[in-house]
Amino acid sequence: GEDVEQSLFLSVREGDSSVINCTYTDSSSTYLYWYKQEPGAGLQLLTYIFSNMDMKQDQRLTVLLNKKDKHLSLRIADTQTGDSAIYFCAERRGYNTDKLIFGTGTRLQVFP
C-alpha cells in the first residue's frame, strides 16, 4: 500500500529533545524526507536521507533510518518554541519519479 504513518501529536518542554517517528511500507524507497509546516504556510524542507544511509546529522537535526523495519525518525535537539509546527515525513519511490508519499503529519507542541 501507500501508507506512511506518523503519530499525531508530540508535546515537549523547551530545551528537551523531540523525537518524531514515521513508518513506511515500500522497500523501494530511494529517499526519505522531513518537512516542516507552520500554520497557514507551505512546506519547508528540513532534511532528507538516502535509503542506503543509517543516519544523517544536520545541526540540531538527526535522522535515523532503519530500513529493515521501515522506520524513520527525526530527533530535534534543544527544542525551541519556534519548532512548534507540523512535521511530515515523506518517501520517494524509485529514481524516475519525484512523486512523494506523505505521512499524516505530527503536530509538535513546545511549551516553556
Add this chain to the structure above:
Amino acid sequence: ETGVTQSPTHLIKTRGQQVTLRCSSQSGHNTVSWYQQALGQGPQFIFQYYREEENGRGNFPPRFSGLQFPNYSSELNVNALELDDSALYLCASSGRQGLRETQYFGPGTRLLVL
C-alpha cells in the same frame, strides 16, 4: 524562501466553476509537481510535469489537468469544482544535476469551494 511562487494566495469559488492556479518554479528547475493538502492531512500527489509533459499522475480525476510552459512555470486547472476540492494546493519544483533529490515547495494556494 524557496524561490517557488504561487498565485493567487487565496481563492473562493462556487461548486461547478473552474479554477486555474499558477506556479513559478525555482530558477534552473525543470520539474514541477502539484499536491493537494486537505485540512488536517498530508499532501497528496496530483501530477508532475517535466519539460512540458505530464510525467506521472496520482489518483485524481481528469477534471484536474495541468500545463507546463517553456520557462518551466506551471498551471493547475480544475474543472467542475466540488466541495471536496477545498484544500491547500501546493506546487513543488525540483531540478537536475545533483539537485534532483530535493523538492522545494511554494507557499500554496488556499482554495475554498462553496
